[in-house]
Every structure is written in structure tokens, then in C-alpha cells.
Amino acid sequence: MPGKTVLFLPDKLSVTVEPGQTLLQAATKAGITLRGACGAKGVCGRCRVQVKSGRVSLSGQGRITPEEAAAGWVLACLAVPEDEVTVYVPEESRLTEHRVLLEERESGVLTAIETAETSLRPLFGRRLVTLAPPTLSDNTDDYGRLTWTLQQHGERAPFWAGYALLRSLPRVLREANWQVAVELAAVEGATEIQGVIPASGDLKGPFGLAVDIGTTTVAAELVDLATGNVVATAGTYNRQAAFGDDVISRIIYATETAGGQAALREAVTETVNGLVGELLRLRGLNPEDVRAVVCAGNTTMVHLFLGIDPTYIRLEPYIPAVNMPPPVRAAELGLAAHPEAWVYCLPGVASYVGGDITAGIKVSGIAAAEPLSLFLDIGTNGEMVLGNQEWLMACACSAGPAFEGSGITCGMRAVSGAIEAVRVLPGGFEVIYRTVGGEKPLGICGSGLIDLLASLHQAGVIDRGGRFVPDQESPRVREGSEGLEFVLAWENETGTGREIFVTQADIQNLMRAKAAVFAGIRTLLANVGLPLEAVEKVFIAGGFGRFLNIRDAIAIGMLPDLPLERYTYIGNSSLKGARLALLSQAVWEEMKAIARRVTYVELSVGNRFMEEFMSALFLPHTDLSLFPSLGKERD
């Protein structure tokens, strides 16, 4: 059977897909990443597209109304082209590009974290050496002469080299007059000699790559390994997002859909290669110039990236295939880098605490400091680490993607047009909001949602349990298809011509997200029998953290009521950690040691977390005395 051609508008991109493949798969092939939260199950209703011409067969309606269906609207994940079709992809169905957090300078909050490493000793480096020429009294072989000299220069034994290198070694050494640059890669406690070239040549770089593979976003830095300088940065969405918002739905997609695991691997590889291409173009370099890659990602991301079966990560007792994967050649992964370049994935701790968190521990410095510190990655997985130089404990509270706008009817990421701050006036008649970029509102992002939750309660629209107070006179509170909802912006105010509102279900979703974070913190503390006040420093990482207003987050009971000066925002510590490891063999070893030190707390065991979660499902908390600064303390 011939393939079906799909033309995407307004991009005017045309692709041919196999019979039976959906419009979602076609869009991915065309490089258009559609929004999807449910793992292509037709439930979330985000991948809406309009069929302009041609026939599609549908395996379901999703949330498309009959009127919309008559106008050609379908969910891309449920529609299979039957002949040549033309499809219009509206803006709101796309994962639009946005600034992915790359640098701490964007944070506006801090930071005083010292990232300078003592010595530059990258995982891949060129060492200039002069070998003593052989004589009758020094008849060592060429390879032995080379390794002996390297050892004298402080390189780490044992050494090993590929057969191809040995074949050319005698000639290269002599032609270079025994003055050579040796290309060395640190691999699992040994040193691989990847190349021997004349020292006199024009030596650029070498370059390395630090990559943060986030569930939602992927960021990369191109690093000059000779100087340690970052020469270019780039970030984008993880194209796996089309197959599910969170790690669980992606694992399900990988294990239950034919070819799912390959599709996810391809999606992330393409995402990373896209970034690498962009970085190399900026600097006029070739993939062969990239000689080492360090990736930081959560355990699931690493499994999917390496093409390792993730099935058992999500099944009790939650065992990943590997926490500390050995390095893999770039060629084996299909990465746009020197084929022999090693790809190192930062060591993780457990199924839901991965190398990105190990990086966070290193970057925040909590493992080396005396004060009791808390590291929080406020994202979909909600990993957190508590401890100091003596002990470290970690858990993942699975906050869900609500604060990243997912799973919320009118939620969106913090891109232009997102409502980022809201005030609801008492009674709920009037709403004041501010959008990113001052644009007409398109939806509401995480910081806006946190603001909204606090504000709706203060205005008397919802009670402490997050339920709409019945019988309100405000025209903004109305009966929707799924219970009461609150209209934030009327259709004539918005950029889409559709109202922006929050439903009772959205509010419960937010309540659960914030409760999970706080319950995670309390559970870690309870494990060591310490009160909230014992936490002397809180480091917040993750893309969402940048937009987070700490005051608001305390007001809704998501973060502990500690003095604001104890909070520090450290930006993308995952990417930073990857770069530190790339530039220092010592840091790489240290991260392994850190990962081994961390005690993973399994939250599903015992009653503690559930108990804490239930008590945090309240504004701000069932135990109001935990939030003294909110001025509503009971005796």
C-alpha cells in the first residue's frame, strides 16, 4: 500500500506516512511538535487540528464537539489519513518555542553559588607531549613509550587504544618528530587514547557538550574543553512531549505501543541533534569536533535516551535497568558528534531520582556543607533532597505537570501571552492580571496558577478545601459542564477569542500538586525527626522555579513558611552539573560518590506520605500553625 501524503498548514510542510499512522505521527515526522498530555490516547484534547481537505478516519472523537467536527476539527492522535490530506495546525495546539532556562543570569533572584572548579580536567582532553626518541639504550616500543610518557604527565593508568590507532602510531610519532597531541578520554577509571596527532597542527577545541534532558525541555551547552568556556547554548522542547506529558505516560507509550520505545528514542535523539546542529552552526563547527557528551536526565529520560527498556521503572518495586549507566559511543546512539565520542549519563539514585538530581546536589553544594539544606526541583516529577555533609535523603513527590500548565483546562507554559500574575478582588467580581510580554492573554501559567489559588481563597470564591463556595452572585462563577468554574478573562479580552477559566477540577489538580510538594518535604523531615524550622537553606531548581514567587508559594502552603532569605534559586542545576562533570573528572567521580550516598525514600511505602498529603490538601494546610507568617494561626 502506498504512503499517504499530509500537507501541514500554515507551515506548508509535506510528509508521507505509512498507512495506519496518525496525523500526530505525521506531524512529528514533519518536525511539528503538537501538544499532547495523554500519550496519544485521545483524552487530553490538546492536539486539535483542522482537516482542510482529504479524508481521515477517526478512532474516536475526544473532546471535539459536533459543531467543531463538522468544521473538520479532529484530534491528531485519533486521525489516520485515508488519502492526501491538508491539515491546518492552530497556534494553541503547538508546543511553541519558548526560552528554555539556560543561565542563572535570567533568574533575577540570585545566585551566589560558586561554580568555578579548582582544576580543569575534562572527560576528554588533548595533552601535548614530547616523547624521548628511542635509542639503542632505550628500546621501549612506541605504544609503551607513549603511555609511559602520559603517565609521567599525570594521566591515569591503565591506558588502552584502538587497533586502528596502533597501526598508524609508528609513522605518526616519527613524522611529528615525537611531539604530539594525544587525545584522551576518561572512561570508567581508565584512559582511552582516541587519537595521536602532530602537535604542530591548527588545534581547535576540542569541544564537548553538556545536555540536560528534561521531561519537558531539553537544553544544551557547547563547551570548549581546552578553556572550559561555554561557547554556545540552546534549548527547546523535548519532542517526546507529543507522546505524553509525564514520565509515566511515556513509559506506558514505550511499552504498550508497537514501536513506542523506538519512537521515543528517536524523538529525544532528534531533539538533541537539533540543538547540537544549531550550536555547531553558530560556531562553524562539525559534529566531529564534539568529542565528549555529558547528559543529565531523570532515570526514565536516560532509559529512553539510551534505548533501554523502561518497563520496570513503573512497576512495583520500581526497579530501573541501571542507575549508573556506563558511557556509550555517540555513534551507537546516533548522536551528531564524533563517532568515537563517549556519551556519559550522570549517575542516578533510583527510579524517580536520576542524574539530574545528582547534578543538583553537586551544584547546590548541599552534600559538602554543614547546614541542613533542602534541594527542590519543582517540576513534573517533584524530586527533592534533604541533607548535609553527613547524610542525604531523596524522594520524588510526583507533583504532576499542573504548574507547567498541563492538565489545567486553560493552562500553558510561561510563554508570551500567559497570565503570570492574578489578583481576584473580594467577592470575585473583578480580576486584575498581568501577562508575559503584556500580550492579550492566551492561558495561564504556573506562577499565575499559584497566584490564582491564593487569590481565589482570599476573595472568598473558594474555601480552604479548594471548593467553590456555593450560591455566589459573581457573574464570573458559573456552572460549567463539569461543575462550577471561574472566568478569569472574557472572550473579548483574550488573544484566542475564547474565555480563560478555571474549573473545580483544575483547582483540585493544583491543590494536589502543591500538597504533593509540601508532603514530600514533611515526609523527608519526618524520616529524620526534624521540624520544618531545622531547614537552614532551600535551593530551588527547575525551569518552573524561575517564575515562582516564593511568597505566593508559601501562601498556598506549597513551600515551608521559612524566612525568604533562606530560599535560593539555582537555575538549571541539571545542565550546570552536566557541564561541571564534563570539565572535571574529579566532579564526575564525586557525582558517582554522591549518588551512592543518597538514601532513596519510597513514598508509596507506609502511611506517612499519604497522611501528610491529605493534611496538605488545604489552604494553606490542615495544621495552620505550620504557617505562622500567614497571620491566621490558631492556638
Added chain:
Amino acid sequence: MTVAIAKERWASRCLETVLGTGPRQVKVGGDATLPFLHFEGEIPNPPVVALEVFDAPPQEWPEFLTGAYEGVLSDPVAWAKRCQDYGADLVALRLTRTHPDGENASPEEAARVAAAVAEAVEVPLIVLGCGVEEKDAAVLPEVASALSGRNCLLGCATQENYKSIVAGCIANGHAVIASSPLDINLAKQLNILITEMNLEPNRIVIDPSIGALGYGIEYAYSIIERVRTGALMGDKMLSMPVILLVGQEVWKTKEAKTPDTAEWGEHKKRAILWEVTTAVSLIHAGGHIAVVRHPESLQYIKEHIAKMMQPQKY
């Protein structure tokens, strides 16, 4: 060798709730110690027992239970008086006719029945809705208004429907039953929500949604225990008295419904003991008001309470 009696020094005590008016008024709570540990703290009021009255003849009751109310099953007023004669400390009127899937009686109709029952008895009245949250939210405020000034106990208010019920209680001087699904945090949250409407904490009674013997009683036991220790340790939002809706749970178990069998023995004896054991266990956990159905259960429970209220001497 002398033995020193170990006594816990509690920081606080349970709130005392007064129900009803006049000479047969009932006080519950006020405990300054764990159940019946007289040597350690004051227990000003014994636990009390209520009998249930239905506003329509109940279906599916075994004969020995309906037999106890023979001749009054169709007349809630006469039934309530019978309960009073049996020695009930309170009467619990259950408004089954308001259920939307059944007769769907109007709030006004329910209020009329409640007023007639209240008029007929001297003991305090508990009024229980049909359990459908929306309907109870409409019925109970009407009942509250019809019983204005009689200081009744109305319920059950849940996180979904507490607003109108509590408003009715505030306006007409009643106490409210705050019902939560076997979760200490949810119980506490509902109490906070209710007190934030400015109902005094001592006008709230906690219904932890108990399970009967063999059907989750151990969850109820530990929840009630935690409510009591919370109160004694000074948690104001857990200091309210606890009501045990024993009858409604026990009489739906198969042990209370199955006729005489060789393995399980005599039906009547077994069913009543099921009710007594459930009530007594949960009173020992810290319950204050037990609502039961059989008058013999009432007798046994009251005898047990009387014995337990005799102070220990050391």
C-alpha cells in the same frame, strides 16, 4: 516495694457540648483524659446512647428489631416517645423519606415531622438527613428553622454541603455533626471550615464515618483514638465530641441480618451483641454519643458505661 502509678499530664481537654434544653438536657465531652482513666484526669460526662427513629416504617429490619417498636413504626412521634421510655439519652430522627430516589419528601414536610417529634420528647433530638449531600443541604436548614431554639444536633454536614447546614445551625441555635470519611485530616479540615463560618467549636460533633465490627472497625478505632489524643494534646480542631452512628452500620452486616444458623448461633443474640460490641469498642476508643437501634443494645451499653464510670481507686 511501692509502685508509682504512671499518670500522663495532658495539656488540654475535650470541648463540652450541651444538647437539648430543660431537665433532660445532655452534656457530652469535657474529658481531660483517655476514656475511663479516672485516676489520670476528670471525666465530667459519661458517654450517652441514642435510639434511632425513622420517619417511615423501615424496610429489611429483622422481626425482633421491628418487634421492639411494634405499633409505632408508622408514627415517628409515638416511636420517639417509645425510645424515651426505653431509656434513650437522646432520640435520633432519620429523615429517610427525603431521599431523592425514594419518596423525595420536601424540606417543609421533613421539618414538620421533625418539629412534631421534638415537641413530643423531653430528651434532646438528633436529626439525620437521608445522606444525599445536595438534598440534606436543602432539608436540614429547613429543619433547623422549624426546631429553632431547641438546641438539637443536626447532620451530617460534609465538605461538600456544610455551608447551608452550618448557616442553619448558627441562625437557629443548633449543633452540627461534621462528617468525614475515616481520615483525621479531613475531619480536622471540615472543623476548620465550619468554625471559620463562626460556629463555636463546642457546637460541632465529629462523625468519623465508622465501620461496624468486622467491617473496618479498626480504622474507626484508631481514628477516634487519634482525635482524642489530639484533643488532649491541645489541638482545638480535634477537641469536639465524637458521635458513633453504630446502628446504620451494624444492621447492614450479614451477621446482623442472617437468621439462626448452626455456625453463627442465634440471630437475635448475635445481632444485638454485634451492635453492643461495635458501640462499646468505639466508646473505649473515645466516642461520646452512640446511636443504636435495638433497645436491648441500649441497655447493655448503658450498663457497661455505668460500670466504667466508677472511678478507679489507687
